Amino acid sequence: MSEEHAREFLERLYRDLLRVRMVEEEIAARYGEKEMRCPVHLSVGQEGAAVGACAALERDDVILSTHRSHAHYLAKGGDLKAMLAEIYGKEAGCCGGRGGSMHLVDAAAGVLGALPIVGGSIPIGVGAAFTFRNQGSSRVSMVFFGDAAVEEGAFHESVNFAAVHKLPVIFVCENNLYSVFTPYAMRQPQRPITDLAGAHGVKVQSGNGNDVLETYRLAREAVQRARAGEGPTFLELATYRWLEHCGPNYDNDLGYRSQEEFESWRANCPVEQHRRLLGKMGLLSDEQEAALREEILGEINAAFDFAKESPLPDAKTAGDHVYA
Amino acid sequence: MSEEHAREFLERLYRDLLRVRMVEEEIAARYGEKEMRCPVHLSVGQEGAAVGACAALERDDVILSTHRSHAHYLAKGGDLKAMLAEIYGKEAGCCGGRGGSMHLVDAAAGVLGALPIVGGSIPIGVGAAFTFRNQGSSRVSMVFFGDAAVEEGAFHESVNFAAVHKLPVIFVCENNLYSVFTPYAMRQPQRPITDLAGAHGVKVQSGNGNDVLETYRLAREAVQRARAGEGPTFLELATYRWLEHCGPNYDNDLGYRSQEEFESWRANCPVEQHRRLLGKMGLLSDEQEAALREEILGEINAAFDFAKESPLPDAKTAGDHVYA
């Protein structure tokens, strides 16, 4: 990468991080209006994983996501207006209002889908990779999931098949230490989560998901391996969810996780970290930051206006699209 | 163990091996009569694993088995007459004719059940162990399954839970290299199968399943760990099925496995190996062998007579036992 390119790339990462953060903060701020009438699982605090990993992909590569899908969708280039309209249940939503927040899709951007059944999208991503391999394509498939998903048998079935056929798939596990309220240690034994994929003969890597550059580097390596026919990689990205599992609020007061734990992760904010880096490199002045925020806010406000103003779908069409 | 006990124990192992072998050979010999009207999956060649592992158990410990259930059932002390009557579809069968060869049960002997859904009995065995732990009992649960069962998600879900709760369960994987006709390498990547359980933080061991003593030693260690509250163990036992996957015939002529592979395993017969050991130790003369065979044959013939002569269940009772 030329220095020019590198700079642009670093700036783009920051822009993406900030944009995801600001979109989700705006959702959280407006959720109380009760116009977004579907569950929302926000990724505030986890943006580094989504942005870093997706930065390693081309537009025609595909991703699969989970209930916590906004960051992945946006990082992969999904349309913001269509996403918000979907959350508002509108006709112009990316699923025409049928899906809601947990089923984002943007075929043009390679967002193949998001599914709220834990583990459910993992084999789908492997299937996409299977077809890429069958077609001799160099496209790759990337599947995002949480630390609970590895408890589902479907995870293992998928990794085994991907390993046997050396498929171009990258498994991205965002380990945020919790499944809803339940900590890791109540659900899984003491051992690195990467062991699980390693046991299936798959290349594994652990990294700091809150470090967007580290995440990007690991993802890029994995993507290169996949494109070179060297098979799947499993990435464990350490990260932390700041808000409640589902909904717009902070819920640390409930006491299911310690304030210290929370604070230490908050101090380790993926957006802030990258901002500091850019600052140090002289790539981001306070004025630039302010301008960027304003630009993004403009886009977000326009998208919310669009979502709120666009019409609800017609009840008479509720039976459409059952069959293709 | 005193020398006397040790001798008796070695003799008992041989008796059990030979008995299982002779029962299954007799089933194979008579299957063509078309009176055993249910599928039979014979363990000929695999007796060492069943006999060695079950020898480490007490009568009130429990086992779970698969479609290939005869050896486990007999090794655990299941009633031979009831088993044959079941295969003949008779009222006196261990399931009253409702189950057939793939659903053997003997509650008194601790044979909790056998299930032909690959992987299906693994969580059941973990559940039994969960209750033993909950009740503060020192009983253990042992689950037998084949090398294909580790491809099922249920296997992983079960091992994870057993590991988290340190349950007194022993996972016994009889790796006979095939799932029906499909060799290992077409279904799983190159890596030791024990890695899978190891990744769940479980103690693992590999051994020669055709060596009944080695199997016994590994199983005994695992049982001791389980009783001591040290949690589950996964044993991989290398072995080989001599006959076709399902049915009474040799099917090597079909060419799905090489004659050399087959011969090398046959040379490594679990019954024969143990017989040689006893011979070397001066514990088994030719006369003793002949007498033992005759005695066992007598039992087997009587059991077949029983099974053949006992009545079929009454069709009018077909609707019984839906609910307890």
Added chain:
Amino acid sequence: MPERILTYVEAVREAFDICLERDANVYLMGEGVADLKGVFGTTLGLLEKYGPDRVVETPTAENGMTGVAIGSALMGQRPVMMHQRVDFSLLAFDQIVNNAANWHYMYGGKGGNVPIVIRVVIGQGWGQGAQHAQCLEPLFAHIPGLKVVMPATAGDAKGLMIAAIEDPNPVIYIDHRWLHHTTGHVPEGHYASPIKSGRVARGGKDVTVVATSHMVIQALRAAEVLAEAGCELEVIDLMAPRPLDMGSINKSVAKTGRLVTVDTGWRSFGVGAEIVSRVAESGLSVLKAAPKRLGLPDHPTPSSRALVVDYYPRAETIIQTVGAMMVLDMKKVSKIQTRLFAERAKLPIDIPDSSFTGPF
């Protein structure tokens, strides 16, 4: 007996508490049972009272955990496995259908029995969409060896949960989310409601309405309106689609000659189909009109509130159906309906009643 009013959620929780107290072999398991929300509040406080061996938080591993439940049931425990959405139980269909339902039969009674409860929560929340709001009761009801209960009232929520836990067989316990905030009389202490198919929830002579779960509430609302219009519904709360006992339904239809069924799930191949078929098979002469089934139309559940307007059968739908069957003066009915449903009409369509605190 003085009225003792609890919510449905409190009633379920009380059933758990009583069963955990009475029988050391009872335990609760599932994702969320030991967490701060306690499966919609139904397990709250029980972890503290009974400890983590009796209120067992599980990994997300539905099929495996159901097998664990079965295995421990075979050893004498009585697990209650919970799924916060019925959709998750689809992952466990192997263990539920192949093992739990068949076990006692396939071992000829000699393999023990499987006293487990599988509790699945059905029905709508805010915009949950296709994978978090299914109903699926016919998938369970089709399987011999299972029992299936769908309590509609707080009193039955408790009584049927206790009965399910004490039953020696696998029982699927289905509770609808829109019932969770409803209230009703719940007797104190231990009582088990019989797992029986039909309870007359309201007597009437004109039309028999057989409803399940939340649809019983809708049917009762409809009955109020229609009664003022001079048409008396006999509302039968089906309660237990399997084993299906047609006694009270047959008796009612013999009286009314008219049958409407209302399913919580999809109408096609639904519970109502079995009811209608059994009535039709037992003789047509009793019927004065063609029976009618209500239920969800043949499409997945959409997320947007705008798309569910005609999706869920409501009291209004039942009124329309009965009106057509009885050739009522619908102008008059409509006026009564407008008056009686005035409060309800102010609420958005995705809110069951003003007691609902949402959003999920």
Added chain:
Amino acid sequence: MPERILTYVEAVREAFDICLERDANVYLMGEGVADLKGVFGTTLGLLEKYGPDRVVETPTAENGMTGVAIGSALMGQRPVMMHQRVDFSLLAFDQIVNNAANWHYMYGGKGGNVPIVIRVVIGQGWGQGAQHAQCLEPLFAHIPGLKVVMPATAGDAKGLMIAAIEDPNPVIYIDHRWLHHTTGHVPEGHYASPIKSGRVARGGKDVTVVATSHMVIQALRAAEVLAEAGCELEVIDLMAPRPLDMGSINKSVAKTGRLVTVDTGWRSFGVGAEIVSRVAESGLSVLKAAPKRLGLPDHPTPSSRALVVDYYPRAETIIQTVGAMMVLDMKKVSKIQTRLFAERAKLPIDIPDSSFTGPF
């Protein structure tokens, strides 16, 4: 067109061959597709012809592999996933119901479509027991977004497999093991039978018999006997329970006024319930007699042949049912039956016909 007689198995195999040949995106997958027995012979030779990327032997991992099929279908391939027993597909109900069935709808048509075929083999073999001989078609038929086909003849086995593979939606293809050895006319080359619900397999004026899969054969046998007794059955081969098109059934019942349904699976909450209900709902005046449903009684499948004597509906059961409905002279019927079924009567109950080479 001269008769071209193939077995059902050969017909399915031919469908695969044609589809693999015509469309490079078609592939077969599952446990056993590339092995020496080739899923009851239906995939034999195809591995050699098309290679392991088109005939994909899979690990034993039903849910995961179904997800893989869905993912590859979204990318434009057309997988045919096979289960040698429908019982195994229960492991995949999450992917089948939550994902395959809902995908197109829940993304509002913008998430692509899922052109997969899931082939499940149902019905009896020798003493297979409770977990290897279920039918379960109502579990699929209840789900919007799926299509469900159950070909009864060799010709339809081929035509519906081609149609299923070419359909842009998830299709559940159900073949019954006792059909595998049956033979019939199978046209050469490519043809797709429309996925439509009712085909008149035999015309008649007295009683409409709606049957699925192997039960069509039983109904046709019954029709032969009854015809000699002067009673003409109109046998309707249901073929596709979902989407359900009542056209030919309604037409037939309008003519005969009498309806009998015969399911391969359990009667309760079965396919027949939906048929009977739709007929009843559309008006009773057309019916001259109460409809009747046949199907398996409410218990799991036992292994012993002695226990299945009254379990599976057969031609004899249909004859009895129609006889009672039409008040026929059963002595006379019985004589005809004895004569026509003489050959069959010599066979044990667990063998479908003399062409069956068993044991599995």
